[in-house]
Amino acid sequence: MPIADAALKLPHRPLGRGGPSVSEIGFGGWGIGKSMWGRTDDRESMDSLRAALECGIDYFDTAYAYGRGHSERLIARALKETGARATVSTKVPPQNMEWPGHPRARLAHVFSPEWVRLGAERSLRNLGVDSLDLLQFHVWRDEWLKDPLWPELAETMRALKAEGKVKRWGASLNNDDPESGVELVRTGLIDSVQVLFNIFDQRAADRLLPLCRERGVGVVARCPFDEGGLTGTLTRETRFEPEDFRAHYFGGERLAETVARADRLTVAVVGPKAETLAQAALKFCLSFDAVATVIPGMRRATHVRSNARAADGRYFDARELAELAKHRWVRDFYL
Numbered sequence: 001m002p003i004a005d006a007a008l009k010l011p012h013r014p015l016g017r018g019g020p021s022v023s024e025i026g027f028g029g030w031g032i033g034k035s036m037w038g039r040t041d042d043r044e045s046m047d048s049l050r051a052a053l054e055c056g057i058d059y060f061d062t063a064y065a066y067g068r069g070h071s072e073r074l075i076a077r078a079l080k081e082t083g084a085r086a087t088v089s090t091k092v093p094p095q096n097m098e099w100p101g102h103p104r105a106r107l108a109h110v111f112s113p114e115w116v117r118l119g120a121e122r123s124l125r126n127l128g129v130d131s132l133d134l135l136q137f138h139v140w141r142d143e144w145l146k147d148p149l150w151p152e153l154a155e156t157m158r159a160l161k162a163e164g165k166v167k168r169w170g171a172s173l174n175n176d177d178p179e180s181g182v183e184l185v186r187t188g189l190i191d192s193v194q195v196l197f198n199i200f201d202q203r204a205a206d207r208l209l210p211l212c213r214e215r216g217v218g219v220v221a222r223c224p225f226d227e228g229g230l231t232g233t234l235t236r237e238t239r240f241e242p243e244d245f246r247a248h249y250f251g252g253e254r255l256a257e258t259v260a261r262a263d264r265l266t267v268a269v270v271g272p273k274a275e276t277l278a279q280a281a282l283k284f285c286l287s288f289d290a291v292a293t294v295i296p297g298m299r300r301a302t303h304v305r306s307n308a309r310a311a312d313g314r315y316f317d318a319r320e321l322a323e324l325a326k327h328r329w330v331r332d333f334y335l
């Protein structure tokens with residue numbers, strides 16, 4: 001099947017009111033950026049990107065911070081080589097390069113209007129386009145709305161839209177605080193949010209998702225696999241390279257506890273709707289109609305193909321979600 005027709009294969013949802021139609025399974029581009037994920041092979045990453053396009057995936061999430069534009073450039077290359085069309089979201093990093101965002105940080109040190117404009121122009125170059133489909137703040141704190149610089153930043157956002165350089169604005173929220181952007185959503189200035197949402201950390205469903213649904217703001221669900229904890233492939237013996245951030249994320253007792261919980265979860269979810277825990281993890285996110293797309297990170301084409309199969313419209317109902325709510329496990333392993 002030509003790639004141009006492949007998008008017909010996957011179900012789509014609108015990314016917010018009036019937003020582009022995007023495949024329910026999107027592509028998370030952090031790992032392919034070759035930063036913080038240990039050994040990563042560009043050829044394998046390109047195979048994954050091509051496999052994604054062949055499967056009908058047409059939403060790709062990336063960021064300048066993913067290898068100083070490396071992930072952006074690989075995605076641009078895959079689109080150019082195949083001639084495929086897709087919605088690509090990228091992110092402008094905080095100027096102080098601090099994650100998570102600190103409530104007392106000043107906008108001048110995080111997202112000054114000049115820095116945001118520079119970030120937009122740098123991503124335009126990396127992606128080889130005249131207009132960014134979606135530019136997200138790579139971190140956000142609602143406290144920044146009270147910063148004296150906020151009106152000027154809001155003006156810059158409007159100006160970049162008017163100039164056609166940015167079609168839509170979004171924010172990627174702090175890993176451990178899905179509510180750190182609810183006031184930003186209420187400003188009406190952003191079109192979408194990206195939020196950590198998975199079977200372990202279901203907090204986004206409490207307040208953020210209903211608010212976004214009410215306001216017509218698109219939701220991109222990230223880290224559906226808890227960085228691997230919800231794939232069912234980790235064991236107590238799994239070890240990560242020192243340069244892979246997961247050596248810390250799953251360090252000490254964390255790995256054993258994650259594996260034990262994933263084992264219990266597998267028994268609970270594998271059944272007629274999901275063949276594997278990984279499929280269940282993706283279907284969990286897609287069971288919420290506020291979610292437009294879920295973006296697993298995928299450096300292997302085999303992962304891409306099996307993840308794309310999860311978008312089959314057979315998601316969890318209210319009773320099944322109530323069962324899954326028993327597996328909530330909130331913690332912040334990034335710190």
Ligand SMILES: NC(=O)c1ccc[n+]([C@@H]2O[C@H](COP(=O)([O-])OP(=O)(O)OC[C@H]3O[C@@H](n4cnc5c(N)ncnc54)[C@H](OP(=O)(O)O)[C@@H]3O)[C@@H](O)[C@H]2O)c1
Nearest residue numbers: 028029030172222223225226227231296297298299300303
């Ligand atoms: N602050 C932020 O804005 C922020 C933070 C985190 C993530 N994100 C975005 O969200 C995306 C997703 O999060 P993530 O990549 O951190 O984590 P994730 O999607 O929770 O997990 C990615 C891991 O799952 C593995 N995997 C994927 N499909 C699999 C399958 N079918 N079976 C077994 N393993 C599978 C991947 O392996 P391989 O890589 O080997 O294929 C990778 O190790 C990122 O890529 C990025 O776009 C944004």
